[in-house]
Amino acid sequence: MQIKNVGVVGCGFMGSGIAQVCAQSGYETVMRDMNSALVERGMNVIKSNLSRDVEKGRITESRKDEILSRLKGTTDLRDFRGCDFVVEAVTEDMRLKKEIFSSLDSICSKHAIIASNTSTLSITEMGSVTKRPGQIVGTHFFYPVPVMKLVEVVKSLSTTEETLNTAKAFGDSLGKTVVVAKDTPGFIVNRLFIPYIIDAIRVYEAGLASREDIDNAIKFGLNYPMGPLTLLDFAGIDTFYYAACTLYEELGEPRFCPPPLLRRMVQAGHLGRKTGKGFYDYTK
Numbered sequence: 001m002q003i004k005n006v007g008v009v010g011c012g013f014m015g016s017g018i019a020q021v022c023a024q025s026g027y028e029t030v031m032r033d034m035n036s037a038l039v040e041r042g043m044n045v046i047k048s049n050l051s052r053d054v055e056k057g058r059i060t061e062s063r064k065d066e067i068l069s070r071l072k073g074t075t076d077l078r079d080f081r082g083c084d085f086v087v088e089a090v091t092e093d094m095r096l097k098k099e100i101f102s103s104l105d106s107i108c109s110k111h112a113i114i115a116s117n118t119s120t121l122s123i124t125e126m127g128s129v130t131k132r133p134g135q136i137v138g139t140h141f142f143y144p145v146p147v148m149k150l151v152e153v154v155k156s157l158s159t160t161e162e163t164l165n166t167a168k169a170f171g172d173s174l175g176k177t178v179v180v181a182k183d184t185p186g187f188i189v190n191r192l193f194i195p196y197i198i199d200a201i202r203v204y205e206a207g208l209a210s211r212e213d214i215d216n217a218i219k220f221g222l223n224y225p226m227g228p229l230t231l232l233d234f235a236g237i238d239t240f241y242y243a244a245c246t247l248y249e250e251l252g253e254p255r256f257c258p259p260p261l262l263r264r265m266v267q268a269g270h271l272g273r274k275t276g277k278g279f280y281d282y283t284k
């Protein structure tokens with residue numbers, strides 16, 4: 001299937017990044033959030049990313065305008081009627097995702113593929129609320145989407161080979177490296193990544209080292225671009241927490257169990273950079 005028009009649901013960290021790379025890659029792109037302030041916030045993130053690319057000489061001003069001309073923001077899901085491929089990137093909550101899949105199923109044309117950017121939830125379960133389970137697939141991008149090269153394409157129990165191949169070709173067309181994973185909790189990356197981050201929180205919680213020393217130890221000892229606590233603040237503590245809960249619930253292994261400190265931080269609204277406070281303070 002030839003993809004021309006792409007829809008993205010959710011204009012947060014991931015949705016805005018996915019919409020940006022789609023528009024950059026030549027797709028007419030519409031992105032939706034719950035109200036116009038949230039849509040505008042996502043659009044502003046994209047504009048400032050592209051302006052930075054212009055400043056750094058990576059793209060020209062006219063290329064920036066051309067990319068933006070392919071992007072449209074909306075609060076109305078009915079604007080997805082003409083989309084060939086839709087990526088859902090709303091909050092990591094199965095109830096909400098199912099509601100959106102059900103609405104998209106009734107709005108989108110018959111040939112459209114609906115994908116989820118979920119980090120951990122079941123693609124099979126999302127597909128079960130639609131009349132097109134064969135055309136439901138996972139496309140798991142990484143933050144920040146314009147920079148990170150990977151997309152995990154996830155095949156549910158019902159995803160057809162044709163849908164899988166279209167999703168893989170879509171990922172390729174965005175300049176990403178595509179890996180294929182089964183519909184298992186955490187797919188490939190989070191299955192390996194979540195226990196590592198949980199251990200870092202446990203080390204901090206037990207007072208074994210300061211947050212700076214934990215981050216520096218990993219950054220300079222293992223040559224990772226960022227320490228685990230900085231990374232958590234960067235990617236969103238709530239998002240990570242929900243992901244860990246899902247893996248723990250589904251797999252029952254203690255290594256996926258969210259530590260009490262993580263839970264408390266979510267309860268306190270200390271969600272990292274997006275709320276100004278996480279393991280570090282960003283208010284100053």
Ligand SMILES: NC(=O)c1ccc[n+]([C@@H]2O[C@H](COP(=O)([O-])OP(=O)(O)OC[C@H]3O[C@@H](n4cnc5c(N)ncnc54)[C@H](O)[C@@H]3O)[C@@H](O)[C@H]2O)c1
Pocket residue numbers: 009010011012013014015032033034038089090091092093096100117118119120140141142143235236239243
């Ligand atoms: N943050 C990461 O590093 C990361 C990486 C890979 C995948 N993911 C996954 O991507 C998804 C989104 O994560 P995020 O970090 O962008 O979260 P986020 O909180 O930054 O953004 C979620 C957005 O969804 C919007 N939303 C909620 N309900 C909606 C609805 N009914 N219609 C339209 N928009 C709605 C919210 O207003 C918000 O703007 C989650 O499933 C998450 O697990 C996140």
